[in-house]
Amino acid sequence: MVEPDLADLKAFVSVAAARGFRNAASRGGVSASSLSEAIRRLEQQLGVRLLNRTTRSVTPTEAGQRLFERLAPAFGEISTALDAINLFRDSPTGTLRLNVPSIAAREILPALLSRFLAGHPGITVEVTSNDTFIDILAAGFDAGIRYDERLERDMIAVPIGPPMQRMIAAASPAYLQQHGEPRHPDELVWHACIGHRFESGVLAVWEFTRGDDTVRIVPNGPIVASVIDIQLRAAVDGLGIVYSFDEFLRPALDDGTLVPILRDWWQSFTGPRLYYASREHMPAPLRAFVDFVLRDNRSRDAG
Known part of the structure; x- marks a missing residue:
């Protein structure tokens, strides 16, 4: 049997750990096709299938899992040993x-x-x-x-x-002139609130705190976005109230394009x-x- 190349063995470990060629390629800075070729070559040399491939997943076979369990710690030790040399560099x-x-x-x-x-x-x-x-x-x-x-x-x-950081609420002067300024978080249910949706699909809940009182609001308005730039522009253009990190809204507050609201209820956190x-x-x-x-x-x- 031809001795497998260490680079091919390392390619196998990376694909098995990532459970996919694309993820392994992204982590290793190589092409998915080169990894696929390395696995094909390794399986041919060993005479056994190491990975089960479908359009949705890549999983080790029983033989592949046993090989992975032995190789992964070994390559980890090699990486640690080489990385230790870094301690002697400037x-x-x-x-x-x-x-x-x-x-x-x-x-x-x-x-x-x-x-x-x-x-x-x-x-x-x-x-x-x-x-x-x-x-x-x-x-x-x-x-x-x-x-x-x-x-x-x-x-x-x-x-x-x-x-420390804090979440704050703000709206444009034009919006407040047309719709009035809310004095309590409960009043936000009557206002257009610009929502933020996380990548997971969850809509962010607005949380306000004053003393021992906490009010949570599910925003309801004309726009929901995962990108703060869209939320900020919508607020500046008078489409509704925005709720986000102080750092995101501070430039617009400083130049007057947004006006702070519900100051007493802004929530600070570590x-x-x-x-x-x-x-x-x-x-x-x-x-x-x-x-x-x-x-x-x-x-x-x-x-």
């Missing part, structure tokens, strides 16, 4: 993959990553924006950013970005967290980023 190299919500992608990461990468020229950062909670490890990410209520218990989490799995050997790019975030937090607190 600047680590490698790719850091982050999954973050849209608020972090727009308002927190741009300036932070620019400063981080300026000091770590050997690192490449891949950022994917996603407003739903996912299993970051299963999806091939090194770390994610989410809020406290969305974090799993077995994850390590450190603050990143503003220590800022986002960078989270990652607890593991003994952390990839060098992730370790460098975590250390950078911790230093940035200390510098901000000292200032």
Whole structure:
């Protein structure tokens, strides 16, 4: 039997772990066709089918599962061993993959990553924006950013970005002149409210808090969007009331195109967290980023 190529074995592990050629190709920065060819070549050399392929899924056969269970830890050890060499470099190299919500992608990461990468020229950062909670490890990410209520218990989490944030409501002067200004969240049921729908399909509920009172409103209006730019433009054009992060609406509030409403009911909450799995050997790019975030937090607190 011809000795299988290590690259083909690694291709098999990546496809089996990702449960698909397309996902494995995306994670590895290669083409799906090259992975398919590697698996075909490996199966031919071993004389056994390793993967069951359908139009919807790719799953290991019994033989493939046994091979995967032996190879995956071995390749993990190789990766860890090679990554340890990064500790002896002036600047680590490698790719850091982050999954973050849209608020972090727009308002927190741009300036932070620019400063981080300026000091770590050997690192490449891949950022994917996603407003739903996912299993970051299963999806091939090194770390994610989410809020406290969305974090799993077995994850390590450190603050990143503003220590506190808030959700606010606003409308255009023209809208308020025509429809009046609500004085209590309950009155929003009589107003056009611009909704936000998450990628999961769930419509975001508006939550207002004052003292011990909490009011939740299901928005009902002329437009529902998952993109804040659409919501913001609709509000500025007088189509209804918008409810979102202060950071998203602040420019429009500052220039007067939107007017704040229900100030006494704005809800504040703890800022986002960078989270990652607890593991003994952390990839060098992730370790460098975590250390950078911790230093940035200390510098901000000292200032």
